[in-house]
Amino acid sequence: MTARPEGLPSEKLPVGGAMRVMGSETEYGIHAPSAPGANATMMSARIIQAYANLTRQRAAGGAETRWDYTDEEPLHDARGWTVERSAADPSQLTDRPPVLDAEAVALAYGRQELEADGSDESGSLLMNMVLGNGARLYVDHAHPEYSSPEVTNPRDIVAWDAAGDLVALATVRKVAADPDLPAINLYKNNTDNKSVSYGSHENYLMPRSVPFGDIVRGLTPFFVTRQVICGAGRLGTGQDGSISGFQISQRADFFEAEVGLETTIRRPIINTRDEPHATADKYRRLHVIIGDANLSQVSNYLKFGTTALVLSLIEAGQAPKIEVHEPVAGLQAISHDTSLTATVRLLDGRRVTALDIQWMYYEAAAKLAQETGVSDSFTGDGHTRDVLERWESTLGLLGNNPAGAASSVEWLAKMSLLDGYRNRDGLEWNDARLGLVDLQWSDVRPEKGLYYRMLSRDRMQRIVDDATISRAVVEPPTDTRAYFRGKCVSSFGKDVVGASWDSVIFDVPGIGKLQRVPTREPLRGTEALTGPLFRKHATAGAFLRELLGLDPAPPA
Amino acid sequence: MAAQEQQQPQSRDVESEADAPEAPPAAPEAQASVATQGVDDLLDEIDGVLESNAEEFVRAFVQKGGQ
Structure with missing residues (x-):
């Protein structure tokens, strides 16, 4: 891969629209109803262990692979400096493996629990996996987290993000089938309504040449x-959710700053973590922490699709020239007003609604897409036109007939259900049953999760069908380096000792030292570039020798 | 949507061999107006899947901090 020349046509995405290298991260809420005091980190490790056991059954030699931490740089700030480790909050130190070794577990929980849990060969619980679909599944703080593989468009992010929900479901089923373990529920939400929030993050690849100040100015009114x-x-x-009522966002009340490096404390609207996970002088990975986790496919699609469009506007210097006065307060005021009439003040003096600002971005994005040709029905990029149309129709509905958006916009779908209960049973907003509806909306089990009950009645629109999502659980995207990573794991799992976003490490019998294959270009390692090599070789040794141009194995 | 696509060849056979314009897919608004019907059915179903003892269940859902 490293021998290929720069700038092959297949390694560039169309510019100006909704196509972009991107990925999602979901931290799931975790709860064992029969063991309410259970340690959340231990439960999360059981979830990862459950998936390791499942994939061992699926892929000969074991599909689970350890994470390689070499290129993690959580303290690099996009504004151009690095935080001293001693000055960082411990939760920011995400570059050290959170392996619970046998001694730590024994100290914290007693040896019996360790033995009952089943540790792996090295005596430590598996906390971190790379999956055959190119994703990462691991314990992040006190939650299991699924990080999707890199994709190139909003339709694929919907598929590979929803695949994570199926992975979560599989682990819940596996734990439930073990009579020795308490059943564990996983929820795709962002708060326990008791003052704790956990994230759903988005990642977007951008050229490093775009000044970070332009990103902050261009994105803040949009976010x-x-x-x-x-x-x-x-x-x-x-x-803590103690003021009764319904609001638009799960996350809005947990944001306290406009720009910053933190993700767990003093959360900022624009996060400055600068870990490119790619060639650092060419790219930045914009790490977005302000979004809600979405089950609604249309909301998820628009979340990624419209953000990608706005990043294209920023790169082209065509983002609307507006600035919101006191954006944190504005974020919360908008979230608290389901009538969509709340206004924020712009620095030019105008008072505008959230919809007004969204229309400004829509108009600018549609104009740029037309100029660059990416939204053309025949010669366009195949994605931008659809994102623009759904964005426009959704904004139109929100302005004229919000109930009409209840099958697509997640907060309206949930609110319609809560309103149904309120009307039928005369419930107040602080009734515990409504709290349960809010929580159980996001249960990943289709028989329990209320989103899935709505979906099964076709009350929620789909962007991708179930077969596509099921395929995304086991198959990587074909058009990014996730293809190479996923195929290495699923084809040569027993010879892969570690992997990360930008490397795969092999330990192959007959090749002396560990072989680290860098994958620092996100649009290489695709099926077009490496598929023939995977199909040609049955063993990791032969595969690696051709990939790296090593001498053929000596005759036995 | 899937059901509509499956029905189209049948209705074409019955009508004529001329290329009749296909019915446009249901607009989101139309889908939603269908969705406003049968709310009672939906709530009845959800009554059956809600965890028992709502107050205790919601109170026990306590998370450690995350990102």
């Missing part, structure tokens, strides 16, 4: 307002 199309809805207001 303050995009919740009206992709908020997941939340019962209760304030970080």
